[in-house]
Amino acid sequence: MKLHDIPLSGNAYKVRLFLSLIGQGADLVNVDLRSGVHKRPAFLAINPRGQVPALEDGDFGLGDSQAILVYLARRYAEPSWYPLDAEPQGRIAHWLSFAANEIQHGPAQARVIQLFKRPGDLGAAQAKARQALELLDGELSRQPWLARTAGPSIADIAVYPYVALAHEGGLETTGYPHVLAWQERIRALPGYLPLPTL
Numbered sequence: 354m355k356l357h358d359i360p361l362s363g364n365a366y367k368v369r370l371f372l373s374l375i376g377q378g379a380d381l382v383n384v385d386l387r388s389g390v391h392k393r394p395a396f397l398a399i400n401p402r403g404q405v406p407a408l409e410d411g412d413f414g415l416g417d418s419q420a421i422l423v424y425l426a427r428r429y430a431e432p433s434w435y436p437l438d439a440e441p442q443g444r445i446a447h448w449l450s451f452a453a454n455e456i457q458h459g460p461a462q463a464r465v466i467q468l469f470k471r472p473g474d475l476g477a478a479q480a481k482a483r484q485a486l487e488l489l490d491g492e493l494s495r496q497p498w499l500a501r502t503a504g505p506s507i508a509d510i511a512v513y514p515y516v517a518l519a520h521e522g523g524l525e526t527t528g529y530p531h532v533l534a535w536q537e538r539i540r541a542l543p544g545y546l547p548l549p550t551l
Contacts, residue, residue, distance in 0.1 A: 354379040357399065357407040359386065361549045363461060363514035364418040365406040371422055371510045373546040375430040379408075419449040422507040435507050444500040448508035452515075455485040461515040463522025479524055486529050489516065493531035497538060505542065513539050517548055 356372070356379045358365045372379050384391055384405045392403045400407035400416025407416045408424070415421055426435035435445060459482030466473040489512070492499065499508040517536050519526050526532060539545065 354411075355382050355409040356380070357382045357384050357391075357396070357405055357409070359384055359405050362405060363464070363518055363549070366546075366549050367418050367510050367514045368406050368408070368421050368425070370514070370546045371425055371430075371434075371507065374510070374542055374544040375425070375434070376544060377425065377429045419453055419511055422449070422511055426507050433502065433504055433506070436502065441500050441502055441506065445506055445508045448499045449511050451485070452511040455481065455488070456512055456515050459483075459485040459515075460519040460522050460524060463524060464515065464518055465522075467523045468521045475523065479522065482519060482522060482524050486516070486519070486524070486526065486532060489535075490529040490531045493535045497535065505539065509535070509539060514548070 354377070356365070356368055358369065358381045360383070369381070384396075386405070390396055391400075391405060396407065397403055399409055399414035402416050404416055406418055406421060407414065408421045410424075410428075415424055423435060436442065459478060462473060463475060463478035463482050465471045466475045466478060489499075498505050499512060500506040513536065516526075516532060517539075
């Protein structure tokens, strides 16, 4: 198995984290975005969107971190990470969408603007991030894990990275005690992989 990876990417990190949590090995292939390798035919054959991360598992190729989590959970992980019952699957789908939308356009975008000096409206991204954090804090005040499962699911892994890296987007998270406690629960999981840092 190969994971096409960028070490500082939160989306790539969530896949590395999940692989570590389930004890599944993968060869990491660092993608040099500046050279444009992710837009060349060989990479586009794995992920036609030309984005990182991308996974190769034998002849199977897949892009998008949320989709990769679903695939890895179903193929290699214990069922608790992605239960077969309709209710937890629906809740997991909800949080995967949240990771791809509210989190991506909030804390992830704020991090890209502040840390990597990319163009964008930092204030707007931070405002979206605070809305997402408030929603998360409310949800986590009622249950320890996002999908309301007995333990963590891929929903938690999908949402965690950019929330835990929110400070790199200029966001203060001390006002969200339930989010902070949830992060501690994730960091306490066997196989936890430290967050990427510059």
